[in-house]
Amino acid sequence: MAEKVLKGIAASDGIAIAKAYMLVDPDLSFEKTTVANVDAEVKRLHDAFDASKAELQVIKDKAVENLGEEEAEVFEAHITILSDPEMLGQIETKIKDDKVNAEEALKEVTDTFISMFEAMTDNAYMQERAGDIRDVTKRVMSHLLGVTLPSPALINSEVVVVAHDLTPSDTAQLDRKYVKGFITDIGGRTSHSAIMSRTLEIPAVVGSETATTDIAEGDTIVLDGINGSALVKPSDAEKADYQQKAKDFVEQKAEWAKLKNEATVSKDGKHFELASNIGTPDDMQGVLDAGSEAIGLFRSEFLYMNSAELPDEDTQFEAYKKVVEGMQGKPVIVRTMDIGGDKHLPYLPLPDEMNPFLGYRAIRISLDRDDIFRTQLRALLRASHYGQLRIMFPMIATLDEFRQAKHIFEEEKAKLVAAGTPVADDIKLGIMIEIPAAAILADQFAKEVDFFSIGTNDLIQYSFAADRGNEHVSYLYQPYNPSLLRLIKHVIDAAHANGKFTGMCGEVAGDQIAVPLLMGLGLDEFSMSATSVLKTRSLMKKIDTTEMAKLADKAINECVTNEEVKELVEKNVFN
Numbered sequence: 001m002a003e004k005v006l007k008g009i010a011a012s013d014g015i016a017i018a019k020a021y022m023l024v025d026p027d028l029s030f031e032k033t034t035v036a037n038v039d040a041e042v043k044r045l046h047d048a049f050d051a052s053k054a055e056l057q058v059i060k061d062k063a064v065e066n067l068g069e070e071e072a073e074v075f076e077a078h079i080t081i082l083s084d085p086e087m088l089g090q091i092e093t094k095i096k097d098d099k100v101n102a103e104e105a106l107k108e109v110t111d112t113f114i115s116m117f118e119a120m121t122d123n124a125y126m127q128e129r130a131g132d133i134r135d136v137t138k139r140v141m142s143h144l145l146g147v148t149l150p151s152p153a154l155i156n157s158e159v160v161v162v163a164h165d166l167t168p169s170d171t172a173q174l175d176r177k178y179v180k181g182f183i184t185d186i187g188g189r190t191s192h193s194a195i196m197s198r199t200l201e202i203p204a205v206v207g208s209e210t211a212t213t214d215i216a217e218g219d220t221i222v223l224d225g226i227n228g229s230a231l232v233k234p235s236d237a238e239k240a241d242y243q244q245k246a247k248d249f250v251e252q253k254a255e256w257a258k259l260k261n262e263a264t265v266s267k268d269g270k271h272f273e274l275a276s277n278i279g280t281p282d283d284m285q286g287v288l289d290a291g292s293e294a295i296g297l298f299r300s301e302f303l304y305m306n307s308a309e310l311p312d313e314d315t316q317f318e319a320y321k322k323v324v325e326g327m328q329g330k331p332v333i334v335r336t337m338d339i340g341g342d343k344h345l346p347y348l349p350l351p352d353e354m355n356p357f358l359g360y361r362a363i364r365i366s367l368d369r370d371d372i373f374r375t376q377l378r379a380l381l382r383a384s385h386y387g388q389l390r391i392m393f394p395m396i397a398t399l400d401e402f403r404q405a406k407h408i409f410e411e412e413k414a415k416l417v418a419a420g421t422p423v424a425d426d427i428k429l430g431i432m433i434e435i436p437a438a439a440i441l442a443d444q445f446a447k448e449v450d451f452f453s454i455g456t457n458d459l460i461q462y463s464f465a466a467d468r469g470n471e472h473v474s475y476l477y478q479p480y481n482p483s484l485l486r487l488i489k490h491v492i493d494a495a496h497a498n499g500k501f502t503g504m505c506g507e508v509a510g511d512q513i514a515v516p517l518l519m520g521l522g523l524d525e526f527s528m529s530a531t532s533v534l535k536t537r538s539l540m541k542k543i544d545t546t547e548m549a550k551l552a553d554k555a556i557n558e559c560v561t562n563e564e565v566k567e568l569v570e571k572n573v574f575n
């Protein structure tokens, strides 16, 4: 029997068996002491600086090799800080004048630098430097205290990463060659690191609550991303059992792969558009490998997040063009920047907010900072010439917001056309339905927009008032609850009554229990992680839409709970 079994939220399919790599900061606390031998203390400081620099150089080289020059830039910045004689000199002086230990002198001096830079609230560059100094201080402190700081870029054998939380940028730095899976204490199925794990095809369990306390460095872990559990130090029999399950999973995937070039048609001959979600042009290969019929959501904010500064028009144009061209005439829906909530840009400091998910986010930022918005729209307009581009706006709550966004779009389009720049004339403009106010008013929106795309990750969060990243309220992630199904039906019907189409790009679009119901409700387009496309095509081919329309009607009008709907589908579709 395994020493421990952890339960969490299944975030990304697949099974991983490997040693644990603790991506957890060690205890860096220390006592302030008076030192008698000042020279020895200064030497200790210099040694810690030298060791940190040497370590960063290794990390940087490795990061260049595995992740690319751009991802490695941050380590170069850290080396530069450590090479600055000003900071080192001040710490040295403090040791000599105050006769304090190197740890205390380091802390006092770097705290001063950090507060000074952080106070420059109108200078994003300096604010970012404050973060760098904090990171560098941690590293030097770890050397003074003789403890090891985790360096994920240095991982060079197969591991399961164990962390309290992973930010989207932490996740982006994981090297798929070695990171076979990850498990976190916090997070939900639709938090952005979970979404990224699916794109990267890394099995993941989130929201386990105790992974970082129950697992130790080097423990063997069996991670089951299909059911959301992890075995710590499994027995040989358990390991063998999971090796078999992993093999079955690979075989199942090979079976689905045969459907790559088939059309997505239900048993009774109805076609549905089966699309993929992407974060960057690098995700295109997965989209093509899965035989996706469209890109239903390009989360363009990842272009901004993977950049050290606001990406300029040409950089964005190249990225959009690559994706649009790569799809060879198939539709590509690019969502304009959705920053805020759990997604941040170091160079665009956002106000401190009590409720970031209810705050300054997405279209709200774009309409406020129309300089950023116009640059993005121009890049998109220019890319529209190379394929079938559609644009949608995130977090629309009111018609007025859509009208303002559309007006800015029309202005930029007119300018480009006047300048003789080729621009497609049939760009569809849609909105994400992720705020209940917009869902309820869908009949009015449908007269003005070209399409809807339902973002269930946020629509569920806002309908149930339950933070999508908070594992303590994850029971309120109720994708089959009749209240949500009624909202979805209302949106689809409103679109159809006005000759428009409705897609879905939230995680529910690839949920195997929800898919049959959504087919019954007449959803036109399903967009999901590329890794779910073939599995969903396989399911859709077995479904009769007339039967499903009746089942959806029953779910909406006769069932009252999430569980009842789930059982109804299991009994009628999967028995």
Ligand SMILES: C=C(OP(=O)(O)O)C(=O)O
Residues within 6 Å of the ligand: 297, 299, 338, 434, 454, 455, 456, 457, 458, 459, 505, 506, 507
């Ligand atoms: C697709 C969605 O957008 P995101 O997950 O990026 O917020 C959603 O909210 O469902």
Ligand SMILES: [Mg+2]
Residues within 6 Å of the ligand: 434, 455, 457, 458
């Ligand atoms: Mg959303």
